[in-house]
Amino acid sequence: MSQIVLQMNNIMKIYPNGVVAVEDVTFELEKGEIHALLGENGAGKSTLMKVLFGIESPENGEIILEGTKVDIKSPLEAIKKGIGMVHQHFMLVPSLTVAENIVLGVEPKKNSLFTDEEKAIELSKEIAEKYNFEIDVREKVEELPVGLKQKVEILKALYRGADILILDEPTAVLTPQETKELFIQLKKLKEKGHTIIFISHKLDEIKEICDRATIMRNGKGMGTYQVKDISTAEMSKLMVGRDVVMEFDKKPVQLKETVMRVRDLCVTGTTGIRRIDGLSFDLKAGEILGIAGVEGNGQGHLVEVLTGLSDKYQGEISIFGKNAKEYSIRELRDSGMAHIPEDRMTLGCAKDMNILDNMFTNQYHKPEFSGRVLLKNKKLEEKAKELIKEYLVKCKSYKQNVGMLSGGNIQKVVVAREFSTDPKIIIANQPTRGIDVGAASFIRQRIIEFRDAGCAIILISADLNEVLELSDRLAVIYKGKFSGVFSNVKNIEEVELGKYMLGIKRDDNLEGIIYEQ
């Protein structure tokens, strides 16, 4: 039996609003293992980890670290005890550079008075290189796509040299390649004797990298298992309490009228670099156009201009036959555009407002919900309750603040809002980010239903399986250009796709990306 480094015994955490998030959970870590923590959205995984990291104080239970009972009251104490945490939602300061974020709190000094910026950059570069993360440490964090932000978070924890590293859904926004790289690094860390707690909803990942898994359901522990002794189906059954269906039946595509036409689209970033470089495509009602690509190849900029968040572009975008610049965002939305943003916390929700308010931000002005002066609260409440039920949002009531929901449940609120307007175009950027297996398959099912009902969908996802499974056409984006287009998505091989994503292969014809000149 190997050495136990951490024991969390009978932990109980009740939030001030009365939610019992963790109820008598016992959790044990062996030195040098990668230990998975599994459970549905809202099961209490993040909460348990916040208790360990000193952010939340438990109502009951004890923590025993290296054989001695400890009382961790703040993140500072946790860090001092060698615990590092990568949070589910980014804990970054947007206006600071990557290097500044990495060294924040433990800045190298010059003349014992000033920040040694050169040193900070050097140290950050060093650690990024050591773990094979390609990232420009001088760039401001606010300019980075989510995948890179995630890497900054991981580097931040590694920089502080954690013996026990908590990773709360680090792979939710990473592409398979990036995940693979991360896993190589995690294995290296493991060999060096670090212990890792790994949270993810992707069971294949758990199978691939974890030694043991502790499963939680509804705030309770469902036991700890050797990963090699348990199948993914058994895992999901333990998490959900029933079998999960993973198959979809998808009818053949039925193309209708063109709803979006993009020609020679160019977007220049703040630094003067072309982020989108001459994209052209058509989108018809009744199809799902998947866009695959390594994070940061222009996906974010593309979504920004398509959804009207920015009008700084050259070229032509026409939506429902009208120049996109003629729409205000409200008009765009009222004409049937829905947008699931990649980062639910910045663009997706107002975290200090309640679920109901968040569910109707895009339609409270409609006659259905608003009289001349006052909102029709009864209507709103009814609809909110309906949506909460339909989308399986785990909450006390619609009055709960969105910031108090678990990560996956916040995502569900955003999806519910965007899907409830009877959209004609859906721009879905990582729609199932951080959502558990059961709810994710439900959302994918909904996307297919929308398509069958004649909705046009652009699907961007780091989850290749998701894009491959849902898309009718698939375009690969590389450095702001499409490097390949596949009309027959079923026959794509992942290795082949990877080559296009990395720019090793490119197809200049791009046959099938536009329907008519």
Next chain:
Amino acid sequence: MIVDAILSPEFLNAALRATTPILFAALASAIAAKSGVINMALEGILLFTALFGVIFSSAFQSAWLGLLVTMVMGGLIGFLLAFFVLRLKTDAILAAIAINLIADGATILILLAVSGDRGISSSINSIIIPRITLPIIENIPFIGAVLSNQNILTYVSLIMVVLVHIFLYKTPLGLQIRAVGENKDAAESVGISSDKIRYISLTISGVLASMGGFFLSGGYMTRFTTGMSAGRGFIALAASAMGGNTPIGSFLVSLLFGGAQAISNILQLGTLPHELVQMLPYATTLIGLGLYSYSKMKKRQRLTGK
């Protein structure tokens, strides 16, 4: 004619003088804002420390010792504000309003107790910080007349712009202040105590403002009169907000407001009704703020949907 007057070195010299108290307070506001707390109590701190300056400089019979103690007092008021907000969880704006209201009454009361007068501190023989001429610079045409022969505190305020800039952007503490102000959770997740950072920021903010307060009664004027801060604390808040809460930005906008103050001072000697003339600095602030929010609104228009 007015343009001529504004471009004269004498006027610019006066404008720099009038800028000084606003600038100290604007820097104070910038530091507090960077840490994520709006220091609305600047007006009260200016008023309190203007009075303390007179009292302590006369008590010690030294302007410098008086200034030092006044700075300590200013820091204490800043710390007190932080205590209300961070420990007692009072709303930052309400706590500041309380401090401002208390300052109005308490300064009169203290003045009465110390000098026997309820309006002016003439009977206290306070010591003021002197003006100095700058060698070499003094002899440069035009520039010499603008820059030289200013109060030492005016030079200090200019140096402070640079020092505060270095503090905020080149030191670890400055980095942490900016981090706390922008994303408190992020800062705390790496073990920074946001409360500690805010205590420090508000205390420094109080100290900076107190230098402006001291200058009002011991440099700009030679004695304390009730209500002499005259809205400068609020003007400074506007200045730092319009300057993006950066030291350099705050300085530039403070110059504009200081200039308006100086014009108003000059025009008071003329024939225009003085009520109208005295409005000038405040009207400038209002117009400035209007333009500022208009430009911000333009920028956001796309996001909020025309």
